[in-house]
Amino acid sequence: MSIDLSQFIPTFLEECFEGIELMEASLLNLEQGDEETINSIFRAAHSIKGGAGTFGFNHVTEFTHLVETLLDEMRDGRRNIAHKDIEILLDSVDCMRLLIEAIRDDCSYDDSKVIVTSQLLTATLNNNSIDENIVEDTTKDNENTSNAIADDNLTHWSISFIPEHHLVQTGNDPLLLLNALAELGKVSVTANCNSIPSLVDLDATELYISWQITLITAAKKEDIAEIFEWVEDDCQLVISNEESIDKKPAEINLDIANEADELITEKPTIEAKTKVKPNVTNDSSLQKPKAESGSIRVGVDKVDSLINLVGELVITQSMLSELGNDFELSKVARLNSGLEQLLQNTKELQESVMRIRMLPISFAFNRFPRLIHDLSKKMGKEIELLISGEQTELDKSVMEQISDPLVHLVRNAVDHGIEATDVRITNGKPEKGTVSLDAYHQGGSIVIEIKDDGGGIDSNVILAKAIENGLVDESTSLSESQVYDLLFEPGFSTAKTLSDISGRGVGMDVVKRNIQSLGGRIQIESTLGVGSTFKVFLPLTLAILDGQLVKVGREVYIIPLITIVESLQTQEALINRTSGDMVLYRLREDNVPVIPIYKLFNIPAQNKAIKNSLLVVVEADGQKVGLMVDDLLAQQQVVVKSLNENYQQVEGVSGATILGDGSVAMILDVPSMINMALKLAKKQQQNNIVAEEVIH
């Protein structure tokens, strides 16, 4: 009997990602080193390997096998857990993620990183202490090569490498040897395929090829011999010095010098890769085609409570239908109580279903220990990450969209916030910088705090920069928070030099836009010399919002309750008309511009006079406006439906909802309405200018 395995692949991939995350988190904790952690890492790797084997993802199996072997050695105590090994393992975890993602998205991946890492893994495995040697060797080689440039001491080596047929069966890969040679200098290789037998006699497990290699390097014979150390017994190896090149053509010299440079900068050891790593995380977080994960894991308790509620609903339904079978007026009281029960049930059911979409924010926070680990290494800053409130629950779709802005904010905190270690010491701060992440509920929203104990934000620097960029006038005086808001202006960067950690990719303006598109806002608090706090306020869920139903003409609109400051009836005395038909309403100290919805949306209205009309004062982006409506209706929770799905984005409207009577009502998008009103005003001004010109 054959089972179609493909149906299990999504589950397998999900388990892989879980395993990979677990491995990463444990590896970061491994630095203290305890057995239980290694065991759990090993188990995760093992189950990924096993699963991949079952589904025939052989490249994953092969790669994971290397990782597993290394872990096994650590587990058995045959290998000390060195810092280097952890770095290699972290890289391997990255590679595994790359491989699994490639399977999930069914696309190709950049295999150079995988090859490099697996080579490194093999090298590490081949000798318990080889990792030391590799580093030493390469440094030695580099010294040698650099010496060579100085001493003009390059040598032509001619190497004849004739492996025994069974070489590959011992687990050695000739290609790895050749690659290792290439790292020593300039290599040209000729393969001799003469001894390959006809297909009938060919044994796929045997190796029939031999190689003739010319190597131009400064390395000594011992260095070359060392590469072949593991195959020495299984091959005929002749290493001979062709000639010493004392007078070589200048171009070769240049060539080699370049290569030597490359060797130094791209020293294929750990440093080189740590340089690659942050970029990779960059790319994958920003440019990867967004594969929204189609499934979520739900706790059994949540499902149980759903089943209970549905059970109650069924009981209520049967009660009501029994009541309806022979209804008479005397039973009205029972009908009413039944309906009330139904209301209660549906409400609870709705809440429970919503709760299924909620995930603890640790899903978003989990990537930060690794990020901080990599960043601190790269920046040479010692940083401690404190995470709290990771159990705070957040809607899944909000979480997916907030993760990238959060990464940006954390990167900023490390790059711009925390000062260099020497600066910190001179300022009398602890050497280790602290970045803390916190999440908690506040009112109807979730607050995520990113806090650093760095230098704080110098508002004078920002102001100077803003004036330089022409964002503000020199004469305007701005409050502190207004100055901080300048950070979110497009094209504003105070980074003195653009580093590849921040100052590239998404800017703060994109961060703010992302947060706003989720219906949230961001706030900065900062004290110079003490640190800064970025607070992100997010709605609990995107699918449901509390709305105020208003009527304009024949249409019903919904204003999100969260934006409403107050509703009032206008008094004639407080209405002011200024600067050409702009209407301002005096609300205590403020002058609030009045926007009649009927004018903005081009619809007929019952009441066009501002006098004695109803005004809903709303606030967005710190700007208050009064929306003029015909009537205020009920307040209720509405389910947000997208207009985009079958139509397109409509200006001034964030979505639609279905009301109790089955009709559709538009949900107003206050910031976008303010924009519309501004555009409308600008257009009128332009028309006036044109008109003036015509007159003149």
Next chain:
Amino acid sequence: MDIQTLANEIPVEGEYALEGVDFISSGEQYLTFSLGLEQYAVNILAVEEIRSWEQPTHIPNAPMFVKGVINMRGVIVPIIDLRLKFGIGEAKYDKTTVVVVLTAQHLTKSRTMGFVVDAVSDVLNAQENDIKPAPAFGGSLAQHYIEGIVNVAENVVTLLDVTALQTIEKQSDNY
């Protein structure tokens, strides 16, 4: 009504068969409808349902031919008056005015929209070689909406491309 009378009510095959429809033929089937005096048709596989006209909810600053949105079993469906979009006939709403709800693929996702027409008439069966390209000159209707024309008796039916019908030009800033 007993079973016998019910059985008698069932039409004998061919008795009420729709004119022009051959159920075993391999050609495509099209739903024809009228706009003013003209006959149009869309691929019947795209037709989700045919509804009677109801007043939709207005979309702010939408083009004239977008009448608004309705709630179709929990899905928000925009309603487009084809008579206004094509400038054919008179946009009046009475008992025979119907909305043809069409679903079509747009790249990766499908989109559902309702189109107001004067009346739906028939199901038309057209073989591939019955469909002729529309003459390039003349009509006010943009070419990209037209899949081809088919002769039905003395009349000409224009086949419309559903995906093109559903494509909405960027909402204009003119308000």
